[in-house]
Amino acid sequence: MTDDACVSSNNPAHELTSVADHRAKVASLLTRTPVETRPLQNCLGLALAEDLVAPISLPPFSNSAMDGYAVRSVDLTEATQDEPVKLPVSEDIPAGRVDVPPLQPGTAHRIMTGAQLPPGADAVIPVERTDAGTETVALFGSVQPGAHVRRAGEDVAAGTTVLTAGTRLGAAQLGVAAAVGIAELPVHRPVRVLVLSTGSELVAPGEELQLGQIYESNGLMLAAAVQEAGGEPTMLRFVPDDVDAFHEVLQTHLDSADLLITSGGVSAGAYEVVKDALAGNGVEFTKVAMQPGMPQGCGRYRDAFAVVTLPGNPVSSMVSFEVFVRPAMLAAAGHATTTRHRRQAVLAESLVAPSRRQQFRRGVFDPVSGEVSLQGAPGSHLLGSLARANCLLAIPEDVTEMPAGSTVDVVLLD
Structure with a gap:
């Protein structure tokens, strides 16, 4: 059964785990990382x-916000464009000078941006309002106390x-x-995450495909998602559909990881190596009331590290990471904010959702118009539409239809 398959009539709703319950269970597996x-x-x-x-x-000291002249504002009260006040320039104060002498009444100090305001000065007049003199300066206008001064603190x-x-x-x-x-x-410390993709059909990008093989993308995608969330990923590539090989790989990382994320091998069919290897080793599998991403699993592998098993279809895998893994990682890594920003948006077109499951649809949100349009069909294999999306539409599990113009919650992905 694929993770897009509908809930059958002999699989009643009470057998499904809610999204909230599974999220809480995943979060409980990860403890706060050390400082x-x-x-x-x-x-x-x-x-x-x-x-x-x-x-x-x-600032640690009062300083000039402009290139200009440090002055006493009372000395410029009579200055105008036509009748400037002329003052002798007694000092140059470049930024970084520490031995700044006081400003005497009736004088000016030439001062640069960021330089310490001399004692006695209460304002700076920009050089553009002067004749830029170096020995005597003509000041074309008055200034208010505090003008162009960055006050300490x-x-x-x-x-x-x-x-x-x-x-x-x-x-x-x-x-x-x-x-x-x-x-x-x-x-x-960042959460240390093992990212493991299984499947004998997987081939590294760049190699030649044989009929029946596919390029492995989930590992790279999930490792990138881990890194975006502040974690430190280690990719374990192309573990074949063999239980003994699966355990052998994990044994070498028992003391070096906080979390193992797998993708694939958790559905109800044959050759489900993840389920075969982890069941009985601390990991429980369930069906979550969501689309995409119904088959899920989590637990602790032999009391060593947390495990979250994600579906193999790429959109299911990535959406499941967003819903369950990302917030748990951020909480474990000490972040005060662990969720994406949410907005309410106006649905640009109608949609149909499955009953008894929370649906996450890919979308493009326009912050100017406030509208969100669907990006692609709901199929969990349609990775291209996820790559073009900037949000997920969160459709409640009790909603089966939404007409255009409805208000919908969107989870912003960028």
Whole structure:
């Protein structure tokens, strides 16, 4: 039976596991990864393990927001375009100068962007409003106190929490950590994931296909999905449909993995090597009330690592990863946010869904119009339509028809 097959009349709805229950079971298998301290350049995409309290303020000192002249605003109250005020330029202050002398009344300091504002100055007049003099400068207009000045601590005050535990560390977050002088951060170690594809019919891309063979794509796709979710994947390629070979491969990784993801070999037919090898070794198999992706399994392999078995059809495999594996991985890796962004959208065309199963259809969401259009048929082998989609439409299991114009939940994939 393929994972697209409809629930038969002798398989009543109460035998199906709900999506929510299976998601919770998968999540319970993964424990929080340990905390380790890493240099900032090795923290991208990881979750911060502890609140980051700023040891200094940002900016750490008041500085100029413009190239221009540091002045006392009271000295320019009479300045106009036609009658400029002329002041002697007593100092040059480039960015990085640490010995900045005070500004005396009736004088100006030439100052560069980012340079420390001298004591006594309360404003900066941009060079464009002057004659750019170096010994004496003509200032064409007045300025308000604080003009073009970045005040110390106006961005971040020393002693305040700048990043909270669970924050995903992207470019901006790493930038602010560096800006307050932090060289390394405590983060949760990435989830270490084995990605295993089975099937004697699988051939590596680039090799010549024989009749009856297919190119292996699920392993690469799932490994990429693991990496996008912040995990560290290890691909175990082309394990044949042989139970002994399957166990032999797993034995070499008992101490090095947190999670094993398999694709294929979990349906009701013959030669289902994943089910044959894992049943009785801590993994239970079930049918989940969803389309695509009804046949699922999860557990712990010989008390070593968590196992999630996904269907072999590529769309079923990828949708199942999104629904069950990705949120569990993010939670285990310490992320505060573990779900994709959801939006409500207007359905551009009608659709039909199976009864008693939650359907996930591929779609293209237009954020300008708020409409979502279906991308391809619901078949679980139609990988091209998934590659063109930017969202999944989440159709509740009690809904069998939705006319055009209906409001539908969409899960944004990018």
